[in-house]
Amino acid sequence: MTPSDLLPFLLLGPLVAGLLIFVMPVDERSAWRVEVLHVLSIFFVLIVGLVVIASVLSGSTIFASSNWLMVDPLAAVFVGLIAVVGCLTGLYSIGYIRHDIAAAELTLQQLKVYYGFFNLFLFTMLLVVTSNNIFMMWAGIEATTLGSAFLVGIYGKSTSLEAAWKYLIICSVGVAFGLYGTILTFANAEAGAVDPHQAVLWTSIVAHAAVLDPMLVKIAFVFVLIGFGTKAGIFPMHAWLPDAHSEAPSPVSALLSGVLLKCGLFVIIRYAMVTGGTVGPEFAQSLFLLLGILSVGVAAFLFFTQRDLKRKLAYSSVENVGLILLGLGFGGPLGVGAALLHIINHSLAKALLFCGSGNILMKYGTRDLAGIKGVLRAAPLTGVLMMAGAMALAGFPPFNVFVSEFMTINAGLGAGQYWLVGLCVLLLTVVAAGFVQIIAGSILGKKADAMPVRDVGWQALTPMAVFALLIMVMGIMIPRPVTDLLTSATHLVQQPEASTIVADQAPPSIVFQK
Amino acid sequence: MSDMQIVNGLTGLLIITSLLVVVTRKPSHSAAFYALQSLVLVAVFVSLASAIGSVQLYSWAAVAFVTKVVLVPAIMIRSFGNLADEKLGGGARISPALTVVLAACVVLLCSLIVSAVTLPAAQAVKPALAISLAHFFFGLTCIVTQRNILKQVFGYCLMENGSHLTLALLAGNAPELVEIGITTDAVFAVVIMVVMARQINRKLATLDADQLTNLKG
Numbered sequence: 001m002t003p004s005d006l007l008p009f010l011l012l013g014p015l016v017a018g019l020l021i022f023v024m025p026v027d028e029r030s031a032w033r034v035e036v037l038h039v040l041s042i043f044f045v046l047i048v049g050l051v052v053i054a055s056v057l058s059g060s061t062i063f064a065s066s067n068w069l070m071v072d073p074l075a076a077v078f079v080g081l082i083a084v085v086g087c088l089t090g091l092y093s094i095g096y097i098r099h100d101i102a103a104a105e106l107t108l109q110q111l112k113v114y115y116g117f118f119n120l121f122l123f124t125m126l127l128v129v130t131s132n133n134i135f136m137m138w139a140g141i142e143a144t145t146l147g148s149a150f151l152v153g154i155y156g157k158s159t160s161l162e163a164a165w166k167y168l169i170i171c172s173v174g175v176a177f178g179l180y181g182t183i184l185t186f187a188n189a190e191a192g193a194v195d196p197h198q199a200v201l202w203t204s205i206v207a208h209a210a211v212l213d214p215m216l217v218k219i220a221f222v223f224v225l226i227g228f229g230t231k232a233g234i235f236p237m238h239a240w241l242p243d244a245h246s247e248a249p250s251p252v253s254a255l256l257s258g259v260l261l262k263c264g265l266f267v268i269i270r271y272a273m274v275t276g277g278t279v280g281p282e283f284a285q286s287l288f289l290l291l292g293i294l295s296v297g298v299a300a301f302l303f304f305t306q307r308d309l310k311r312k313l314a315y316s317s318v319e320n321v322g323l324i325l326l327g328l329g330f331g332g333p334l335g336v337g338a339a340l341l342h343i344i345n346h347s348l349a350k351a352l353l354f355c356g357s358g359n360i361l362m363k364y365g366t367r368d369l370a371g372i373k374g375v376l377r378a379a380p381l382t383g384v385l386m387m388a389g390a391m392a393l394a395g396f397p398p399f400n401v402f403v404s405e406f407m408t409i410n411a412g413l414g415a416g417q418y419w420l421v422g423l424c425v426l427l428l429t430v431v432a433a434g435f436v437q438i439i440a441g442s443i444l445g446k447k448a449d450a451m452p453v454r455d456v457g458w459q460a461l462t463p464m465a466v467f468a469l470l471i472m473v474m475g476i477m478i479p480r481p482v483t484d485l486l487t488s489a490t491h492l493v494q495q496p497e498a499s500t501i502v503a504d505q506a507p508p509s510i511v512f513q514k
Numbered sequence: 515m516s517d518m519q520i521v522n523g524l525t526g527l528l529i530i531t532s533l534l535v536v537v538t539r540k541p542s543h544s545a546a547f548y549a550l551q552s553l554v555l556v557a558v559f560v561s562l563a564s565a566i567g568s569v570q571l572y573s574w575a576a577v578a579f580v581t582k583v584v585l586v587p588a589i590m591i592r593s594f595g596n597l598a599d600e601k602l603g604g605g606a607r608i609s610p611a612l613t614v615v616l617a618a619c620v621v622l623l624c625s626l627i628v629s630a631v632t633l634p635a636a637q638a639v640k641p642a643l644a645i646s647l648a649h650f651f652f653g654l655t656c657i658v659t660q661r662n663i664l665k666q667v668f669g670y671c672l673m674e675n676g677s678h679l680t681l682a683l684l685a686g687n688a689p690e691l692v693e694i695g696i697t698t699d700a701v702f703a704v705v706i707m708v709v710m711a712r713q714i715n716r717k718l719a720t721l722d723a724d725q726l727t728n729l730k731g
Contacts, residue, residue, distance in 0.1 A: 135692045139699050146706050161714050162726040168710055169666055172703055176673045187684035191633050196687045243729045
């Protein structure tokens with residue numbers, strides 16, 4: 001079986017699993033069947049995803065289904081994120097959802113809804129990042145909203161329904177802007193003498209970027225940035241994010257923050273490549289810098305002032321999306337490379353912390369930081385893992401986020417953006433202070449006397465330990481396949497016309513040389 | 515009268531039907547006006563298909579008829595009929611007169627924007643293109659100015675009709691699968707919004723967006 005044959009199966013696996021879970025009868029004795037099917041599905045995505053990435057690394061860009069599906073080095077980075085974070089949060093879900101069932105927070109029917117939509121959510125995100133058809137890419141983003149809205153509102157409480165409604169409306173409206181941008185781009189390509197069947201393909205559009213109407217390209221990019229930027233949680237379109245992240249079950253919060261936001265960024269990067277080919281990179285870069293620094297600035301202070309742990313983490317996601325935009329805005333191999341590396345690093349660290357917030361909810365029954373004291377004493381392993389995640393997101397070495405933040409700052413200095421870099425560094429100290437607040441106020445300190453010393457189960461701790469290990473590895477020595485993939489993806493973003501060249505023809509690594 | 519003139523004329527009706535959708539008090543009546551608007555949209559698709567000789571647009575018109583004229587309004591009328599919030603009343607933040615003035619401003623602004631577009635496909639349909647863009651933003655206006663969450667669903671539907679019209683005007687020869695896919699996706703979106711609105715009404719006994727303000731900060 002060739003990689004092209006395998007690619008559709010990567011999508012079909014979680015889709016079929018999700019649909020099967022919906023139709024499976026479930027009672028107390030047969031709930032394990034749903035869990036088994038779910039675990040099979042997430043491992044299927046992990047294994048097939050890694051095989052696809054290996055094929056991209058060793059050969060050329062993979063095309064399938066009449067070129068409507070494509071995995072190039074850029075898409076491979078995101079396939080990897082979905083596969084790894086999806087699998088680990090999927091595993092974490094087992095212990096977490098069992099706890100919620102035992103605590104009567106969820107019913108067995110809701111368990112089915114949870115795992116069914118979890119797998120559909122994975123399918124929709126995979127559809128986004130493997131789409132070469134720009135309309136399918138849009139439909140994928142729209143489907144991520146529709147698929148995950150029920151996950152956000154699954155507890156059926158007034159606050160979770162409120163969060164789900166805001167998420168549904170704001171993101172649907174946002175993505176409607178994305179549709180407008182998609183239509184304008186398609187119409188522009190078709191007017192540029194590209195055959196209509198080819199004009200829906202991103203590879204054709206980017207190959208003909210030079211002949212597109214510059215004004216229309218700019219208008220389309222603004223629509224795309226507003227539309228898919230809503231999904232990416234960019235300020236000021238981020239309003240849904242703190243509510244949805246805080247009300248969703250913790251593994252879903254990890255998926256939303258770790259992967260979904262990055263899918264929005266992925267689409268924006270794809271369109272920035274087209275825009276760069278028509279009007280040069282400066283137009284998109286200036287918008288990235290503006291929205292990036294605004295996102296970091298606003299989110300840093302809102303992050304600092306939150307008392308709800310999950311809302312705090314949600315604002316940290318907005319801040320990190322801002323940092324990724326800054327990397328893209330600084331441009332050059334270092335800036336783009338830093339942005340892509342930060343996408344991976346933030347996903348791993350934030351997924352760890354959201355899973356940790358799930359442990360705290362299981363242990364303390366609250367998200368209010370005032371009520372969470374002495375995690376390290378009450379649940380020692382959770383405390384250590386959460387401390388690692390918090391220190392990573394605060395940007396302390398030797399954790400992974402330090403590396404990508406350092407690269408972003410270097411890229412900014414290299415681009416001559418001294419004031420912007422200075423402001424960004426000041427804002428990052430506010431963020432670091434916020435994480436120190438979590439560590440000092442909640443993880444360390446004295447636990448309440450009534451709180452027993454007992455950690456949550458191994459089903460929840462094992463995936464978190466793997467996240468922590470990955471964070472350390474990415475901070476100390478990034479594995480060679482990852483650097484190769486990031487180098488190829490960086491090269492591709494900078495020279496999109498090379499989108500169909502084989503990966504091993506990419507020039508030697510500039511950014512990630514060892 | 516040429517086909518393109520018919521297209522431009524029919525799109526004017528879209529704004530009128532949009533106003534009816536927005537200013538009508540009862541959501542089930544709004545659904546009926548939405549069906550009427552979608553029928554006008556289907557007529558635009560057919561006229562346009564005849565003008566440019568696009569087979570794809572005929573099939574899109576057929577799909578739009580089934581989904582937008584029949585299916586979505588039927589779902590809405592059936593679902594919204596038994597949802598109520600007596601405290602909310604009409605739920606409009608602004609008066610109907612101001613809504614009309616706002617719609618006129620949006621159309622004017624969009625006409626100015628579209629006048630700068632130089633795309634060859636847009637030249638013969640600039641008035642219709644301006645209306646389609648205005649329709650999109652009028653839908654957004656509806657979401658912002660309506661407190662009733664059911665009316666917000668209509669706002670989203672208006673935005674979709676606007677963007678679908680733009681696609682038909684600028685790229686009538688787009689592959690059928692794309693056009694049909696976009697239209698079908700809209701049905702899913704509306705169904706999920708309706709399900710969510712019903713859950714909210716059942717749990718919170720309200721349809722007022724201003725009551726959904728427990729989450730702040």
